[in-house]
Amino acid sequence: MPPHKRGEGQWALGYREPLNKNEETKKNDDPLNVGRRIVEIYSKTGFDSIDPADLRGRFRWYGLYTQRKPGIDGGKTGSIPEEELDDRYFMMRVRIDGRQLSAAQLRVLADISVKYARNTADITDRQNIQYHWIAIEDVPAIWDALESVGLTTMEACGDSPRAFLNCPLAGIAEDEILDATPQADEIRERYIGSKEFSNLPRKFKTAISGCSSHCTVHEINDISFVGVVNEAGEVGYDLFVGGGLSTNPMFAKRLGVFVRPEQVHEVWKGVISVFRDYGYRRLRHRARIKFLISDWGAEKFRDVLQKEYLGYELPDGPPPAPPKAQRDHVGIHRQKDGNYYVGFAPRVGRVNGEKLNAIADLAERYGSGRTALTTEQKMIVLDVPQENTEALAEELEKHDLQVRPSVFRRQSMACTGIEYCKLAIVETKQRTMDLTDELEKRLPTFDRPLTINMNGCPNSCARVQVADIGLKGQLVVDEDGNQVEGYQIHLGGQLGETFGKKVRGLKTTSANLTDYVERVVRRYDEQRAEGETFAQWVGRADEADLK
Incomplete structure (x- = not known):
């Protein structure tokens, strides 16, 4: 040919x-x-x-x-x-697949870190x-x-159905629409490790959640099932397909269907089969499902899914309610059974075997032993009686695991960076830790929601395009003409709404990073109207104020 x-x-x-x-x-x-x-x-x-x-x-x-x-x-x-x-x-x-972890599972994860990984362990923003x-x-x-504890690394990477996201509070949250755990479990048991889907055009990221906070960021997954209630009062899922960031970011498109819980595994199989069969395999940078659905549109994708793969039509369904302002489940909050969960912030997801063992001990002492990972590189201890919550928070604090973190600790994320990653151009983890420490000193009273996400390369593992302040690593030229580590800056990104604004020529060296972030945050704080978010301010601010 x-x-x-x-x-x-x-x-x-x-x-x-x-x-x-x-x-x-x-x-x-x-x-x-x-x-x-x-x-x-x-x-x-x-x-x-x-x-x-x-x-x-x-x-x-x-x-x-x-x-x-x-x-x-x-x-x-x-x-x-x-x-x-x-x-x-x-x-x-x-791969954790958004599941809640028993103390036994967490201890195995901790022991592996100590015995085989030089005490390293990071919580990723995909709950791995x-x-x-x-x-x-x-x-x-x-x-x-x-x-031995029901965990695996199978298809955690590669052109495969990678680890699922699920709300860490599935089955527990007072305000959840439904518990998506049975649906996630069924897909995993049927299809993970199956050669039917072990050769996809590229990676395939799944989220299945009934969380009313929308903590699984359905806007940027390849496929997301989002809990909704239809006009008849039935709970089920809205379906989003084709989200992803990297060098060509796109928000997922709603197909406009209502998926009953018992249909989820069939619909998931249908969507991933469309991707396997129609996905673009010629060029790696165009091989994600987002390019296919961008070319086809949601209507054609739905039509092909129903006619060629499902063999039946899905009814129209309602969109999900808007997400909450804070999606991360940090802090002390009530569960529907009357107990409480305690969400806390490590430093940009960086923990280690010793900390994981300590968390397992604390979860058993103050709760049921169960914990969970979040999609924001954070962690939660579940099932804590109210009278134990403050004692647990104090014990976590001793390990620098903060239940009431500053906005900078709470809402910062960083990818692996040049320390270990072959794709990275700059350092990320330590630099983000240093940045948050310094911002806490310089801006001790600042408490508005503000996300700061740092990535070591253009691939956006840490979601720079949907952060208030997104920092994309690259080499830049300093005032003396030397090529040094630095960042291109994206401002005012919002999940599902808009990608961060790139101001012409707006870059910073690593050495000047903290001064820049402090400057732009102070300007926002001085100029913002009542209730105005950082992204809204960026949309109207003079370009000079963003520099």
Whole structure:
């Protein structure tokens, strides 16, 4: 077939021959097959024995990426071969799928950190736990430990159905529309690890939630089921498809359907099948489902889903109610059973094995032992009797886990950054910690909601485009003409409403970052009208005030 007729590599249109290296790797051997090789071969024969197609491709289907070799500066990211960036250790991602964790599960996660990951552990904004410094020789033992408490790294990464988001308070929150846990569990049990969906055009991110706060950020997932109540008073889900950020951000589109709880697994299978069969496989940067639905529109996507995959029509349904101003579940709040939950903020999601063990101890001492992770890199202790809440908050504070954090601690997020990530250009975690510490000193009384999200590269793992202040890492030129670490600044992003505004030429070096953020926050505080949000102020402010 002539090159100009290859289209976008869509399987449903007959284009099955791989059009790039990634597609060729997946066709040559299903990525799920690498799990057996890791256990039976690579863990015994060591790092140097790993086939490059497995190392930099199929390993991702089991939550494993080689981490960045220490000492390689951001100027070399993307300009030297990947094998020169590779360290001999791995980042490992454990999929939690938005589930509440027992004390036993949390202790296993803690023990893995201590024994195998040099005491590292990060809570991601997709409710995963992420380790560093993992040696290939230790992977089978880690998998055995995870499996013993019902956890896995399978399809935590790769062109696969990655970990689901669910409200950490599912089944617990006083104001939830419905508990989405049964639907999430059913999809996971049916389809995770199935070769039916182990070769997608790109990653596929799922959220299923009945949370009235909309904590699973349905606007930016590939597929989201959002709890609603229809005109007949029945609870079910509204369906959103095609959200995503990175270098070409798009908000998900409502299909306008009402999905009954028992239909969720069929509809999820239908949507991911449309993506698998019609998704664009020719160019990696256009392979997410957001590009397909952007081209097709919601009406055509719904039509194809119903006619070709479901075999029945879904009824029209209502949109969800607006989200609450604070979606993060931080603080002390009542559960529907009369107990309380206590949400707290680590520093940009960074914890470690020792802290996780301490949290497990505290959850058992003051609650039922159950905890949960949030989509904002935060954590919650569940089922706490009211009389125990303040004692628990005090104990958490001793570990620098704040139940009543400043706005800067509460609403900051950071991706992994150059410390471990091969895609990163700049440092993120420590720099965000330093920034929040300094802002707390300089602006001690500032208490308006304000999100500050920092990313080490353009991929937006930390959602820079939907933050009030989004900081996208890049190399910039300082006043002396030297190329240094810095950030492009996005201002006034709002989930589902607008992406952050890029003011012409607005960048800052890392050295000047804190001064810039302090300056723009002070201007907002001085100029804002009563009740005016930062994003609203950005929309009307003079450009000079944003610089």
